[in-house]
Amino acid sequence: MPAVSLIRANSYDRQILQASLENLLAPLGGISAFVKKGDRVLLKPNLLTGSRPTKECVTRPELxxxxxxxxxxxxxxxxxxDSPAFGSAMGVAKANGYLPLLEELNLPVVEFQGKRYQTVSEDFNHLRICKEAMEADAVINLPKLKSHVQLTATMGVKNLFGCVPGKMKAWWHMEAGKDSARFGQMLVETARTINPNLTILDGIIGHEGNGPSGGEPKFLGILGASDDVFALDRTVVEIINVDPALVPTVAAAMRLGLCSNLEAIDFPLLHPEILKILDWKLPENMMPIDFGMPRVIKSTFRHFYIRFIKERMGAYAGK
Incomplete structure (x- = not known):
């Protein structure tokens, strides 16, 4: 039975937050249950954008x-x-106040590079995932709880979409077309392949409304953690009072038997019913999964077309 640890937390003050995190992880065996001496550990926050640093669009640097x-x-x-769709991980981190904390701990920032890895479902083996996540000794997934205009809500599973390198994300959207169920399953298969050792959800202040970036901050006062990202996401939709069927990633995980009802989850600390939020704002207008041909898709086509032409020219020159 998967365990999901939930606590109330109301501060990003580092000392207070450190104590909160220790309390949160204690029922799961503490950090040492997930990290061994010498392990290379990827910390995967949500570094969506550098353009709205006060709107709680990204995982807090203090966390x-x-x-x-x-x-x-x-x-x-x-x-x-991380692999933001626009800009670099370092650029977005700097814009959101990460730099002083990175420097204090001498914490390296890597830009993800893609490679094909075998997924549980062969239907998705052609899609690339970053080797930095796949080849780390441990992955700690650090999502931000947000509403989402395409997926209703974004949590642990969706955060791992950041392990798809940059412009490859556009291809995933095109691959799914308008089929949100297929896109949800793609995200679930990515999460299964990466298989994070631990997910810690930043829900002290969430981002509601027209997310992932166009909404507004909302104080929730919650931290959640689990070694089962699907159980954690299933729990969080219960907390924000959203039907799991409306969240493609949760619906796909349930179809695949990766999570089920709350009765099948152990809650060693607080039960989600105690933390229920009845006024969480969902997006006003949902958007289709295939959002047309935005700049990122056009530039991706241009990049691959130029590379294809160069390769063909090189092949002819070698004959």
Whole structure:
């Protein structure tokens, strides 16, 4: 039976937050249950954008700092990575106030590179996932709880979409077409393939409304953690009072038997019913999964077309 640890937490003050995280992880065996001495540990926050630093669109740097510190104390070697659709991980991190904390802990930031890995479902083996996540000794997934105009809500599973390198994300959207169920399953298969050792959800202040970036901050006062990302996401939709069928990632995980009803989840601390939020704002207008041909898709086509032409020219020149 998967366990999901839930606590109330109301501060990003580093000392207070550190204590909150220790309390949160205690029922799961503490950080040492997930990190061994010498482990290279990827910390995967949500680094969506650098353009709205006060709107709680990204995982708070204080949370990443505290988790990195715990990893170091356990003997691990943490590094931070993400693949924003626009800009670099370092650029978005800087814009959101990460730099002082990164420097204090000497925490490296990596830009993800893609490679094909075998997924549980052969239907998705052609899609690329970053080797930095796949080849790390441990992955700690650090999502932000947000509403989402395409997926209703974004949590642990969706955050792992950041392990798909940059512009490859556009291809995933095109692959799914308008089929949100297929896109949800793609995201679930990505999460299954990466198989994060631990997911810690930043729900102290969430982002509601027209997310992932166009909404507004909302104080929730919650932290959640689990070694089962699907159980954690299933729990969180219950907390924000959203029908699981409306969230393609949760619906897909349930179809595949990766999570089920709350009765099949152990809650060693607080039960989600105690933390229920009845006024969480969902997006006003949902958007289709295939959002047309935005700049990122056009530039991706251009990039691959130019590379294809160069390769063909090189092949002819070699004859």
């Amino acid at each position: 990443v700092y505290c988790v990195a510190k715990m990893v170091i104390e356990a003997g691990g070697k943490p590094f931070l990575g």
